[in-house]
Amino acid sequence: MTAPRVAIIGGGPAGAAAALTLARGGVEVVVVDASRGPAEKIGESLPPSVRPLLARLELLELLDAAAHRPSFGNRASWGQAEAAEEDFMFGLYGAGWHLDRRRFEAALAKAAEQAGARWLWDHHAVDARHPGGAGGWRLELEGPESLVELDARFILDATGRPARFAVGAGARRIHLDRLVGLALRFDSAGLGDGEGMDGMDGFTVVEAIESGWWYTAPLSGGRAIAVYMSDGDLFDTRSARTAGGWRALLDAAPETRARLRPWLERALEPSxxxxxxxxxxxxxxxxxxxxxxxxAAVAFDPLSSHGIGSAMTTGYYGACAAAEVLSGGADTGALATYADLVASLFDDYLDLLHQHYRREQRWPTSPFWARRRERLSLDSGR
Ligand SMILES: Cc1cc2nc3c(=O)[nH]c(=O)nc-3n(C[C@H](O)[C@H](O)[C@H](O)COP(=O)(O)OP(=O)(O)OC[C@H]3O[C@@H](n4cnc5c(N)ncnc54)[C@H](O)[C@@H]3O)c2cc1C
Known part of the structure:
Protein backbone atom coordinates (compact mmCIF):
# COMPACT_ATOMS: atom_id res chain seq x y z
CA MET A 1 0.00 0.00 0.00
CA THR A 2 1.23 3.53 -0.67
CA ALA A 3 1.74 5.75 2.37
CA PRO A 4 -1.14 8.04 3.36
CA ARG A 5 -0.19 11.02 5.43
CA VAL A 6 -2.67 10.11 8.19
CA ALA A 7 -3.97 6.68 9.21
CA ILE A 8 -7.00 6.54 11.51
CA ILE A 9 -7.47 3.31 13.47
CA GLY A 10 -11.20 2.93 14.14
CA GLY A 11 -14.14 4.06 12.01
CA GLY A 12 -16.71 5.01 14.68
CA PRO A 13 -18.05 8.58 15.07
CA ALA A 14 -14.63 9.93 16.17
CA GLY A 15 -12.69 8.34 13.30
CA ALA A 16 -15.31 9.38 10.76
CA ALA A 17 -15.42 13.03 11.92
CA ALA A 18 -11.62 13.18 11.79
CA ALA A 19 -11.44 11.54 8.34
CA LEU A 20 -14.03 13.94 6.97
CA THR A 21 -12.18 16.96 8.38
CA LEU A 22 -8.79 15.86 7.04
CA ALA A 23 -10.07 14.81 3.61
CA ARG A 24 -11.91 18.10 3.17
CA GLY A 25 -8.69 19.89 4.11
CA GLY A 26 -6.87 18.07 1.31
CA VAL A 27 -4.91 15.70 3.59
CA GLU A 28 -4.52 12.15 2.35
CA VAL A 29 -6.19 9.88 4.92
CA VAL A 30 -7.08 6.21 5.31
CA VAL A 31 -9.43 4.73 7.94
CA VAL A 32 -9.05 1.11 9.04
CA ASP A 33 -11.74 -0.64 11.07
CA ALA A 34 -11.69 -4.21 12.35
CA SER A 35 -15.45 -4.74 11.83
CA ARG A 36 -16.74 -6.21 8.58
CA GLY A 37 -18.99 -3.16 8.21
CA PRO A 38 -20.90 -0.59 10.29
CA ALA A 39 -21.89 -2.24 13.57
CA GLU A 40 -24.98 -1.95 15.75
CA LYS A 41 -23.35 -0.44 18.84
CA ILE A 42 -24.91 0.46 22.17
CA GLY A 43 -25.44 4.24 22.49
CA GLU A 44 -28.31 5.71 20.54
CA SER A 45 -29.37 9.06 22.04
CA LEU A 46 -28.01 12.12 20.31
CA PRO A 47 -29.06 15.26 22.20
CA PRO A 48 -30.18 18.40 20.31
CA SER A 49 -27.08 20.26 21.57
CA VAL A 50 -24.95 18.47 18.92
CA ARG A 51 -26.72 20.38 16.13
CA PRO A 52 -24.07 23.16 15.85
CA LEU A 53 -21.29 20.55 15.58
CA LEU A 54 -23.20 18.57 12.94
CA ALA A 55 -23.86 21.80 11.05
CA ARG A 56 -20.16 22.68 11.14
CA LEU A 57 -19.32 19.21 9.77
CA GLU A 58 -22.11 19.62 7.17
CA LEU A 59 -23.76 16.44 8.44
CA LEU A 60 -27.18 17.67 9.54
CA GLU A 61 -28.82 16.42 6.36
CA LEU A 62 -27.63 12.94 7.09
CA LEU A 63 -29.75 12.88 10.25
CA ASP A 64 -32.92 14.13 8.65
CA ALA A 65 -33.21 10.81 6.83
CA ALA A 66 -36.04 8.50 7.85
CA ALA A 67 -33.56 6.07 9.41
CA HIS A 68 -33.63 7.73 12.84
CA ARG A 69 -36.38 8.63 15.30
CA PRO A 70 -36.80 12.07 16.84
CA SER A 71 -35.99 12.24 20.54
CA PHE A 72 -38.37 14.65 22.26
CA GLY A 73 -36.72 14.70 25.67
CA ASN A 74 -35.99 12.84 28.89
CA ARG A 75 -38.32 11.76 31.65
CA ALA A 76 -36.36 10.98 34.80
CA SER A 77 -37.27 9.60 38.22
CA TRP A 78 -34.07 10.85 39.76
CA GLY A 79 -33.83 12.18 43.31
CA GLN A 80 -37.58 11.61 43.73
CA ALA A 81 -40.14 8.94 42.86
CA GLU A 82 -42.15 11.22 40.53
CA ALA A 83 -40.73 11.61 37.04
CA ALA A 84 -39.56 15.08 35.96
CA GLU A 85 -39.72 15.88 32.27
CA GLU A 86 -37.19 17.75 30.15
CA ASP A 87 -38.95 18.55 26.87
CA PHE A 88 -36.40 19.31 24.13
CA MET A 89 -39.06 21.12 22.11
CA PHE A 90 -38.85 24.05 24.56
CA GLY A 91 -35.06 24.25 24.15
CA LEU A 92 -32.89 26.19 21.71
CA TYR A 93 -32.38 23.40 19.19
CA GLY A 94 -35.64 21.42 19.22
CA ALA A 95 -35.66 17.62 19.06
CA GLY A 96 -32.64 15.33 19.29
CA TRP A 97 -32.41 11.83 17.78
CA HIS A 98 -32.72 8.19 18.72
CA LEU A 99 -30.25 6.81 16.23
CA ASP A 100 -30.08 3.65 14.24
CA ARG A 101 -26.34 3.32 15.02
CA ARG A 102 -25.56 1.01 12.13
CA ARG A 103 -27.09 3.36 9.57
CA PHE A 104 -25.61 6.44 11.25
CA GLU A 105 -22.09 5.00 11.09
CA ALA A 106 -22.59 3.79 7.51
CA ALA A 107 -23.66 7.32 6.51
CA LEU A 108 -20.67 8.89 8.29
CA ALA A 109 -18.27 6.52 6.48
CA LYS A 110 -19.92 7.31 3.16
CA ALA A 111 -19.62 11.07 3.76
CA ALA A 112 -15.91 10.67 4.58
CA GLU A 113 -15.33 8.59 1.45
CA GLN A 114 -17.15 11.14 -0.69
CA ALA A 115 -14.82 13.79 0.73
CA GLY A 116 -11.84 11.69 -0.44
CA ALA A 117 -10.92 9.44 2.53
CA ARG A 118 -10.01 5.81 1.89
CA TRP A 119 -11.99 3.41 4.10
CA LEU A 120 -10.95 -0.18 4.84
CA TRP A 121 -13.46 -2.34 6.74
CA ASP A 122 -12.33 -5.73 8.01
CA HIS A 123 -8.77 -4.52 8.66
CA HIS A 124 -7.61 -5.03 12.22
CA ALA A 125 -4.53 -3.03 13.28
CA VAL A 126 -2.45 -5.55 15.19
CA ASP A 127 0.93 -3.84 15.41
CA ALA A 128 2.57 -0.43 14.93
CA ARG A 129 6.26 0.39 14.58
CA HIS A 130 7.92 3.79 14.80
CA PRO A 131 9.92 4.83 12.89
CA GLY A 132 8.46 2.89 9.99
CA GLY A 133 8.53 3.95 6.34
CA ALA A 134 9.86 7.51 5.71
CA GLY A 135 10.37 8.14 9.43
CA GLY A 136 6.64 7.78 10.20
CA TRP A 137 4.65 4.75 11.35
CA ARG A 138 4.35 1.28 9.86
CA LEU A 139 1.04 -0.38 10.77
CA GLU A 140 0.46 -4.09 10.44
CA LEU A 141 -3.14 -4.86 9.50
CA GLU A 142 -4.89 -8.21 9.56
CA GLY A 143 -7.04 -8.03 6.43
CA PRO A 144 -9.70 -10.48 5.23
CA GLU A 145 -7.13 -12.54 3.36
CA SER A 146 -3.68 -11.61 4.56
CA LEU A 147 -1.50 -9.35 6.67
CA VAL A 148 -0.84 -5.99 5.01
CA GLU A 149 1.46 -3.13 5.94
CA LEU A 150 0.44 0.50 5.87
CA ASP A 151 2.85 3.43 6.27
CA ALA A 152 1.61 6.75 7.63
CA ARG A 153 3.23 9.92 8.90
CA PHE A 154 0.64 10.44 11.62
CA ILE A 155 -1.75 8.10 13.47
CA LEU A 156 -5.11 8.94 15.05
CA ASP A 157 -6.21 6.37 17.63
CA ALA A 158 -10.01 6.10 17.33
CA THR A 159 -10.26 2.53 18.67
CA GLY A 160 -12.85 3.45 21.33
CA ARG A 161 -12.58 2.58 25.02
CA PRO A 162 -9.62 0.17 24.73
CA ALA A 163 -7.42 2.98 23.27
CA ARG A 164 -5.34 0.18 21.80
CA PHE A 165 -2.84 2.20 19.84
CA ALA A 166 -2.23 4.85 22.55
CA VAL A 167 -1.68 2.19 25.22
CA GLY A 168 0.72 0.41 22.84
CA ALA A 169 2.56 3.73 22.40
CA GLY A 170 3.08 3.96 26.17
CA ALA A 171 0.07 6.04 27.33
CA ARG A 172 -1.90 4.98 30.44
CA ARG A 173 -5.61 4.24 30.38
CA ILE A 174 -7.15 5.44 33.63
CA HIS A 175 -10.60 4.28 34.78
CA LEU A 176 -12.34 6.52 37.31
CA ASP A 177 -15.13 4.08 38.23
CA ARG A 178 -16.45 0.56 37.53
CA LEU A 179 -19.70 1.43 35.75
CA VAL A 180 -21.03 -1.13 33.25
CA GLY A 181 -24.19 -1.22 31.11
CA LEU A 182 -26.32 -4.35 30.68
CA ALA A 183 -28.19 -3.84 27.40
CA LEU A 184 -31.37 -5.53 26.14
CA ARG A 185 -33.02 -4.98 22.78
CA PHE A 186 -36.70 -5.67 22.04
CA ASP A 187 -38.83 -5.93 18.89
CA SER A 188 -42.43 -4.69 18.76
CA ALA A 189 -43.53 -7.10 15.99
CA GLY A 190 -46.89 -8.62 16.96
CA LEU A 191 -47.81 -5.99 19.57
CA GLY A 192 -51.27 -4.44 19.40
CA ASP A 193 -52.19 -0.76 18.86
CA GLY A 194 -50.99 1.52 21.65
CA GLU A 195 -48.71 -1.17 23.08
CA GLY A 196 -45.54 -1.07 20.98
CA MET A 197 -43.97 2.12 19.68
CA ASP A 198 -47.14 4.12 20.50
CA GLY A 199 -46.81 3.18 24.14
CA MET A 200 -43.08 3.98 24.08
CA ASP A 201 -43.46 7.63 22.82
CA GLY A 202 -40.37 9.60 21.77
CA PHE A 203 -38.82 10.09 25.22
CA THR A 204 -35.86 8.49 26.94
CA VAL A 205 -37.00 7.32 30.36
CA VAL A 206 -34.42 7.22 33.16
CA GLU A 207 -35.13 5.60 36.53
CA ALA A 208 -32.78 5.66 39.51
CA ILE A 209 -33.00 2.63 41.82
CA GLU A 210 -31.06 1.61 44.91
CA SER A 211 -28.41 -0.37 43.01
CA GLY A 212 -27.95 1.95 39.99
CA TRP A 213 -30.24 3.23 37.24
CA TRP A 214 -32.08 2.15 34.10
CA TYR A 215 -32.81 3.88 30.83
CA THR A 216 -35.19 2.89 28.04
CA ALA A 217 -35.52 4.41 24.59
CA PRO A 218 -37.35 3.69 21.33
CA LEU A 219 -35.26 2.75 18.30
CA SER A 220 -36.11 2.80 14.62
CA GLY A 221 -37.51 -0.30 12.92
CA GLY A 222 -40.08 -0.87 15.70
CA ARG A 223 -37.45 -1.72 18.30
CA ALA A 224 -36.54 -0.48 21.76
CA ILE A 225 -33.53 -0.67 24.06
CA ALA A 226 -33.32 -0.98 27.85
CA VAL A 227 -30.02 -0.62 29.71
CA TYR A 228 -29.27 -1.28 33.37
CA MET A 229 -26.32 0.72 34.72
CA SER A 230 -24.44 -0.29 37.85
CA ASP A 231 -20.90 -1.02 38.98
CA GLY A 232 -19.54 -4.30 37.65
CA ASP A 233 -18.47 -5.45 41.13
CA LEU A 234 -21.92 -4.82 42.66
CA PHE A 235 -23.96 -7.43 40.78
CA ASP A 236 -23.49 -10.85 39.25
CA THR A 237 -22.78 -9.84 35.66
CA ARG A 238 -22.86 -13.43 34.46
CA SER A 239 -26.32 -14.35 35.72
CA ALA A 240 -27.68 -10.87 34.81
CA ARG A 241 -27.14 -11.76 31.15
CA THR A 242 -29.66 -14.60 31.35
CA ALA A 243 -33.41 -14.00 30.90
CA GLY A 244 -34.06 -14.92 34.55
CA GLY A 245 -31.26 -12.64 35.73
CA TRP A 246 -32.24 -9.45 33.91
CA ARG A 247 -35.92 -9.97 34.70
CA ALA A 248 -35.03 -10.12 38.40
CA LEU A 249 -33.11 -6.84 38.09
CA LEU A 250 -36.06 -5.28 36.30
CA ASP A 251 -38.36 -6.15 39.21
CA ALA A 252 -36.56 -3.48 41.26
CA ALA A 253 -37.39 -0.77 38.67
CA PRO A 254 -41.20 -0.36 38.64
CA GLU A 255 -41.38 2.41 36.06
CA THR A 256 -39.04 0.76 33.60
CA ARG A 257 -40.81 -2.54 34.06
CA ALA A 258 -44.20 -0.94 33.41
CA ARG A 259 -42.90 0.73 30.24
CA LEU A 260 -41.46 -2.54 28.98
CA ARG A 261 -44.35 -4.78 30.05
CA PRO A 262 -45.78 -5.35 26.53
CA TRP A 263 -42.26 -5.94 25.18
CA LEU A 264 -40.99 -8.41 27.75
CA GLU A 265 -41.58 -11.53 25.68
CA ARG A 266 -39.93 -9.90 22.69
CA ALA A 267 -36.28 -9.62 23.70
CA LEU A 268 -34.28 -9.80 20.46
CA GLU A 269 -31.42 -11.73 22.01
CA PRO A 270 -32.03 -14.45 24.57
CA SER A 271 -29.20 -12.99 26.62
CA ALA A 296 -9.91 6.44 23.07
CA ALA A 297 -9.06 9.87 24.52
CA VAL A 298 -11.89 10.38 27.06
CA ALA A 299 -14.89 8.15 27.75
CA PHE A 300 -18.09 9.30 29.45
CA ASP A 301 -20.76 7.88 31.75
CA PRO A 302 -23.88 7.43 29.51
CA LEU A 303 -25.87 9.55 31.99
CA SER A 304 -24.34 12.55 30.25
CA SER A 305 -25.32 11.49 26.67
CA HIS A 306 -21.93 13.02 25.80
CA GLY A 307 -20.35 10.02 24.05
CA ILE A 308 -21.06 10.44 20.35
CA GLY A 309 -21.06 14.26 20.30
CA SER A 310 -17.77 14.47 22.21
CA ALA A 311 -16.24 11.73 20.05
CA MET A 312 -17.01 13.82 16.98
CA THR A 313 -15.76 16.99 18.70
CA THR A 314 -12.38 15.48 19.59
CA GLY A 315 -12.32 13.85 16.13
CA TYR A 316 -12.67 17.28 14.56
CA TYR A 317 -10.12 19.05 16.80
CA GLY A 318 -7.73 16.09 16.70
CA ALA A 319 -7.79 16.19 12.90
CA CYS A 320 -7.06 19.94 12.94
CA ALA A 321 -4.08 19.35 15.28
CA ALA A 322 -2.73 16.51 13.08
CA ALA A 323 -3.03 18.68 9.96
CA GLU A 324 -1.16 21.49 11.72
CA VAL A 325 1.66 19.16 12.80
CA LEU A 326 1.96 17.78 9.26
CA SER A 327 2.05 21.21 7.66
CA GLY A 328 4.46 22.65 10.25
CA GLY A 329 7.10 19.93 9.89
CA ALA A 330 7.94 19.76 13.59
CA ASP A 331 5.52 19.84 16.52
CA THR A 332 4.08 23.34 16.42
CA GLY A 333 2.50 23.13 19.86
CA ALA A 334 -0.67 21.78 18.27
CA LEU A 335 -0.45 18.53 20.25
CA ALA A 336 -0.15 20.35 23.58
CA THR A 337 -3.08 22.59 22.66
CA TYR A 338 -5.12 19.52 21.75
CA ALA A 339 -4.21 17.81 25.06
CA ASP A 340 -5.35 20.94 26.96
CA LEU A 341 -8.66 20.97 25.08
CA VAL A 342 -9.32 17.31 25.91
CA ALA A 343 -8.46 17.91 29.59
CA SER A 344 -10.80 20.88 29.85
CA LEU A 345 -13.65 19.03 28.09
CA PHE A 346 -13.27 16.17 30.56
CA ASP A 347 -13.04 18.47 33.58
CA ASP A 348 -16.29 20.27 32.62
CA TYR A 349 -17.95 16.88 32.15
CA LEU A 350 -16.83 15.70 35.63
CA ASP A 351 -18.48 18.80 37.15
CA LEU A 352 -21.72 18.11 35.31
CA LEU A 353 -21.68 14.43 36.24
CA HIS A 354 -21.23 15.26 39.92
CA GLN A 355 -24.14 17.71 39.82
CA HIS A 356 -26.37 14.98 38.35
CA TYR A 357 -25.36 12.23 40.75
CA ARG A 358 -25.58 14.31 43.90
CA ARG A 359 -29.24 15.09 43.14
CA GLU A 360 -30.03 11.49 44.09
CA GLN A 361 -29.96 11.19 47.91
CA ARG A 362 -32.63 8.55 48.57
CA TRP A 363 -30.30 5.63 49.34
CA PRO A 364 -27.56 6.88 51.68
CA THR A 365 -26.28 3.36 52.46
CA SER A 366 -26.22 2.07 48.87
CA PRO A 367 -22.61 1.48 47.73
CA PHE A 368 -23.48 2.59 44.17
CA TRP A 369 -24.69 6.04 45.28
CA ALA A 370 -22.14 6.39 48.11
CA ARG A 371 -19.35 6.03 45.52
CA ARG A 372 -20.83 8.94 43.59
CA ARG A 373 -21.16 11.40 46.45
CA GLU A 374 -17.74 12.95 45.83
CA ARG A 375 -16.76 14.55 42.53
CA LEU A 376 -14.47 12.30 40.49
CA SER A 377 -11.09 13.81 39.79
CA LEU A 378 -8.31 12.87 37.43
CA ASP A 379 -6.46 11.43 40.44
CA SER A 380 -9.30 9.13 41.55
CA GLY A 381 -8.43 6.63 38.82
CA ARG A 382 -6.99 3.15 38.68
C1 LIG B 1 -24.20 1.40 27.79
C2 LIG B 1 -23.80 2.56 26.92
C3 LIG B 1 -24.74 3.50 26.53
C4 LIG B 1 -24.37 4.60 25.76
N1 LIG B 1 -25.32 5.51 25.40
C5 LIG B 1 -24.97 6.60 24.68
C6 LIG B 1 -25.94 7.56 24.29
O1 LIG B 1 -27.14 7.39 24.55
N2 LIG B 1 -25.52 8.67 23.60
C7 LIG B 1 -24.19 8.87 23.29
O2 LIG B 1 -23.86 9.90 22.68
N3 LIG B 1 -23.26 7.95 23.61
C8 LIG B 1 -23.61 6.83 24.29
N4 LIG B 1 -22.66 5.89 24.60
C9 LIG B 1 -21.26 6.13 24.20
C10 LIG B 1 -20.99 6.05 22.69
O3 LIG B 1 -21.47 4.84 22.17
C11 LIG B 1 -19.48 6.19 22.46
O4 LIG B 1 -19.04 7.33 23.15
C12 LIG B 1 -19.10 6.31 20.99
O5 LIG B 1 -19.36 5.11 20.30
C13 LIG B 1 -17.61 6.65 20.86
O6 LIG B 1 -17.24 6.70 19.51
P1 LIG B 1 -15.74 6.35 19.06
O7 LIG B 1 -15.69 6.59 17.61
O8 LIG B 1 -14.78 7.04 19.94
O9 LIG B 1 -15.56 4.79 19.39
P2 LIG B 1 -16.37 3.52 18.89
O10 LIG B 1 -17.72 3.89 18.43
O11 LIG B 1 -16.24 2.52 19.99
O12 LIG B 1 -15.55 3.02 17.62
C14 LIG B 1 -14.29 2.40 17.73
C15 LIG B 1 -14.04 1.63 16.44
O13 LIG B 1 -12.68 1.17 16.44
C16 LIG B 1 -12.64 -0.10 15.84
N5 LIG B 1 -11.39 -0.74 16.33
C17 LIG B 1 -11.06 -1.02 17.62
N6 LIG B 1 -9.83 -1.58 17.67
C18 LIG B 1 -9.38 -1.64 16.39
C19 LIG B 1 -8.17 -2.11 15.79
N7 LIG B 1 -7.16 -2.60 16.53
N8 LIG B 1 -8.05 -2.05 14.43
C20 LIG B 1 -9.06 -1.54 13.67
N9 LIG B 1 -10.22 -1.08 14.19
C21 LIG B 1 -10.37 -1.12 15.52
C22 LIG B 1 -13.92 -0.78 16.29
O14 LIG B 1 -14.30 -1.79 15.37
C23 LIG B 1 -14.91 0.39 16.32
O15 LIG B 1 -15.69 0.50 15.14
C24 LIG B 1 -23.01 4.76 25.35
C25 LIG B 1 -22.06 3.80 25.71
C26 LIG B 1 -22.44 2.71 26.49
C27 LIG B 1 -21.39 1.69 26.86
Missing part, protein backbone atom coordinates in the same frame (compact mmCIF):
# COMPACT_ATOMS: atom_id res chain seq x y z
CA UNK A 272 -28.25 -9.40 27.39
CA UNK A 273 -24.89 -7.87 26.46
CA UNK A 274 -22.63 -6.09 28.90
CA UNK A 275 -20.28 -3.19 28.18
CA UNK A 276 -17.89 -1.04 30.15
CA UNK A 277 -19.45 2.42 30.52
CA UNK A 278 -17.53 4.39 33.16
CA UNK A 279 -15.55 7.62 33.03
CA UNK A 280 -12.02 7.01 31.74
CA UNK A 281 -9.19 8.92 30.09
CA UNK A 282 -5.88 8.33 28.36
CA UNK A 283 -2.76 10.03 29.66
CA UNK A 284 -1.20 11.59 27.69
CA UNK A 285 -3.79 11.81 24.86
CA UNK A 286 -1.10 12.69 22.31
CA UNK A 287 2.57 11.97 21.63
CA UNK A 288 5.10 12.32 18.82
CA UNK A 289 3.32 11.37 15.59
CA UNK A 290 -0.01 10.33 17.16
CA UNK A 291 -3.04 11.44 19.11
CA UNK A 292 -6.15 9.77 20.53
CA UNK A 293 -9.71 10.90 19.72
CA UNK A 294 -13.20 9.90 20.84
CA UNK A 295 -13.57 7.31 23.60
Missing amino acids: ATIARAGSAYTSPPAGPGWLAIGD
